[in-house]
């Protein structure tokens with residue numbers, strides 16, 4: 001089983017500042033670091049670190065070779081990441097001494113993924129493979145329809161939330177991942193609850209409160225508590241959870257076990273600083289004592 005992930009790849013630039021700049025202010029940063037990020041890259045790295053074969057479908061600019069190489073080092077199949085004539089997607093993340101942040105996001109090459117690139121990647125897929133999509137690329141609905149027509153299992157993480165984009169892909173989904181804020185936004189936009197969506201399984205994650213699975217095929221709801229850990233950075237927890245669940249289900253693990261594994265991975269992730277580079281591997285997740 002392969003997970004084909006149509007997803008964003010970002011360069012995350014972290015600038016540490018004494019305070020967030022005001023309009024017109026020029027401010028010296030005390031420190032700067034660059035990391036691999038983007039919801040798509042995070043999920044690909046998580047699923048690969050969980051032991052799945054992950055084929056990432058995406059795009060970077062001429063300046064993005066390092067990001068592709070890093071994904072490869074984490075075990076992601078990068079053959080279907082193309083190079084576009086625009087900048088690699090990037091985020092400028094300003095963090096002040098109090099931990100407050102402000103983020104500027106440039107989609108860049110993430111919005112330059114041609115249908116031909118998606119078609120070429122999915123031409124290699126088979127019906128027992130999974131297609132994963134999020135909202136940081138273009139052409140999600142095209143990919144979702146193609147994947148569903150091919151009999152693939154289509155999974156979607158509705159982030160960053162966009163009501164129109166969710167509605168567009170909803171008919172093609174088997175799995176939907178939402179955090180509790182996104183579940184509320186979906187409710188406001190459509191009047192629908194997770195249990196009333198036309199999707200087989202809806203996962204609603206709730207940070208330190210764990211997650212709820214709405215098994216709409218069975219008409220049942222299951223709750224899974226989170227592990228009691230001291231969180232230092234919750235960025236990427238949901239992406240890690242999603243990647244781990246899909247990897248575990250892909251190798252035939254029962255749902256409850258897959259969620260338990262992903263819950264451990266999410267807990268470890270929040271104990272670490274960073275995004276894709278901080279995602280724990282399967283051995284760390286299995287060996288961790290909470």
Ligand code: ADP
Nearest residue numbers: 179205206207208210226231237238263266267
């Ligand atoms: P997102 O990053 O999309 O907002 P969540 O914050 O809901 O996602 O986190 C996803 C999962 O990661 C949770 O369901 C939980 O298992 C784990 N997790 C997140 N935050 C914590 C935390 N503070 N303590 C323990 N586990 C956490």
